[in-house]
Amino acid sequence: MEKNRFFLGKLFYSCIVGLLLLGSGCKDALQEEVFSFLSTENFYKTPADAEAAVVAAYAPFVSTDYYRYGYYNLTLLADDQVTIGRNPQFQAIDNFDIPADHPFVRGTWQQMYSCINRSNTGLARIPGIAMNEELKNELLAECYFIRAFNYFNLVRLFGAVPLTTDEINSADKVNSPKASVQQVYKQITDDLLKAESALPVTRAGVKVGRATKGAAKTLLADVYLTMENWAGAASKAKEVIDLNSNVLLDNFNSVFSVSNENNKEIIFSIQFDGVNIGNSLASYAHAGGTDNPNTGNGVQVWSVDQKSDMWLNWNLNDSRRTFSVYDKFINRAGNEISVYNTSRPFPAFGKYNAPNEVSGINCPFNPIVYRYADVLLIYAEALSQENGGPNAAALEALNQVKRRAYKRNINVISDIDYPAGSDKEAFRKLVLLERSYEFVVENRRIFDLMRTRQFPQIIKQLGKPTNPTATLFPIPLAEIETNKALSPADQNLGY
Structure with missing residues (x-):
């Protein structure tokens, strides 16, 4: 209410x-x-x-x-x-x-x-x-x-x-x-x-979902990470950790439940109710049209790229994989359906579920901007980069995220932990790998590729005919034409 x-x-x-x-x-x-x-x-x-x-x-x-x-x-x-x-x-x-x-x-x-x-x-x-x-x-x-x-x-x-x-x-x-x-x-x-x-530390009542102190600190940590201000990013992430306002939920799937929105892992999200105003995340992500019970109409605008590392190499024992991507689903009649036998035969994304959605534009799921897993992974990467390699705190932050994914106790050393001994570049690759699995279809991947200077080369390697000189999106043509303070020379390279 x-x-x-x-x-x-x-x-x-x-x-x-x-x-x-x-x-x-x-x-x-x-x-x-x-x-x-x-x-x-x-x-x-x-x-x-x-x-x-x-x-x-x-x-x-x-x-x-x-x-x-x-x-x-x-x-x-x-x-x-x-x-x-x-x-x-x-x-x-x-x-x-x-x-x-x-x-x-x-x-x-x-x-x-x-x-x-x-x-x-x-x-x-x-x-x-x-x-x-x-x-x-x-x-x-x-x-x-x-x-x-x-x-x-x-x-x-x-x-x-x-x-x-x-x-x-x-x-x-x-x-x-x-x-x-x-x-x-x-x-x-x-x-x-x-x-x-x-900003306040917490929100209550009708102000739930509006910016908090933790949201501002997390955003600033992300800004510093992108700027490669490692000390600043690590410090701000640690401040969020020390606020004790957010936690890593024990179950990855429950983070994305429409009956558990604004849970303790969520730091900032965009508020939809699915009644007065909804979004299209479920319908755009899912396969199977109206036969898929997780959406009003799975039009599947976004399909899994089957050449991606995520699809080819993601360990099936990682609980995030079976929840985030799929090529089979249980239809409304209770039967298992292969996406390859549907009109759009492509693997789909399962993170945004709206079982009571009445149309393809009425998903109530609140798009997540930041959650506590972001903070831990920002802290791990920045702390290691700042110190010339991972210390115990950086390694623990990374392993907490991985333990949750493999259904281990988050706070107990486990058999699937990344071991100590990596140098800072090897450790950063591990963090980026965890980010690529943790944040599937959450708007993080493109920015990780950009800030690590892998974009657009990485999609060229998938065989996509990318703009040969562009590394950024184009300034809208209408802006160039109507803003009198700009000229065609202000357009980004490649356009």
Whole structure:
């Protein structure tokens, strides 16, 4: 019930804010939302207005082009574990041969900047509202978190991007030049250092699912990991561990149960209820159409790449494998069905299950952004890299994740543990291997490949006809054409 109340409240407040919009300023570009001076001056007066502004900044996360499924199309199809055998629009992403006017690129870009611009509005307007200072600082911290989160997604996918921290309240503020990658990362880290200081450790009631101190610290640890600031990444991950707010659940499968959402392993996830608003993760992942009881309609947009290391070499004794990928399923009549005997004869993904889904766009599963396994693996990798090799703490963090996968006691040395003695590069490969198994179809793999400089070479090795010179996604053509601060020379290499 509280989850439903949260979403009803979110949608209500988003509608209020939406009514105040004059227009999008440039709907195919930065998704800049130009507010009426009169409307905003009248609206941002009370604590309820401040709360509404922050809730509105979260709202684009649940859009079609973001965590409903669009962002997954972009990040999953481009990695080495996921593929599709049809539809040129999807195959362009799968092959990493993407035109600059591709709608998935444009749509994801728009929603990320929508989050940023709504955060900027909150940061500009909330300070002037007379209200409890502690609550005010908490709401501002959420805006910093949301802005940093979206710039982190943007800079990893697109590299140097327009960087705006001002409220867009007039047409002359719409045009923004690209900032360097270093400038974007500085803004991200500055925002997160502010966010972590004022966010609460836990959330309750209708605020469950909103940013916490642990979410900000985990995001910052991931940012530092990507920047190869090993000391910073290890330190922030350890701070999350020391918060004692999250744990590694004993059973891997239960992390993804729709009846166990917002469990103790989840640090930050995007909230869907499957009633007022749902996503397409179950239908896009599963095989078998309406005969598969784990989804309303398994259209299987994302299929397992049968050339991938994950499919060819993943140990069958690892419980994550049988849960995450499959080529057989039990249908609604209770019979075992081979995917190779269906209309789409490809291995599928089993992580996103929605047995009570009434359609293919109504999965209630909350897409997981960060969970405690992330923290342990970030800590293991960063600590080893910083120290020139794994110490006991780094090895234990890695082995806890592996023990859970093989159904061993998480806290007890076991027969499947990785042994001591690896150098830092060998140990990093072990961590990356565990990450590739732990986070199947959770939006981690593409970023791991990018930050370790394996992308796009690794998908070329699978025989995909990738863009010969591109290493990043294209800046949307509409942005180049409509943002007066940009020119064709600002497009990424290869487009």
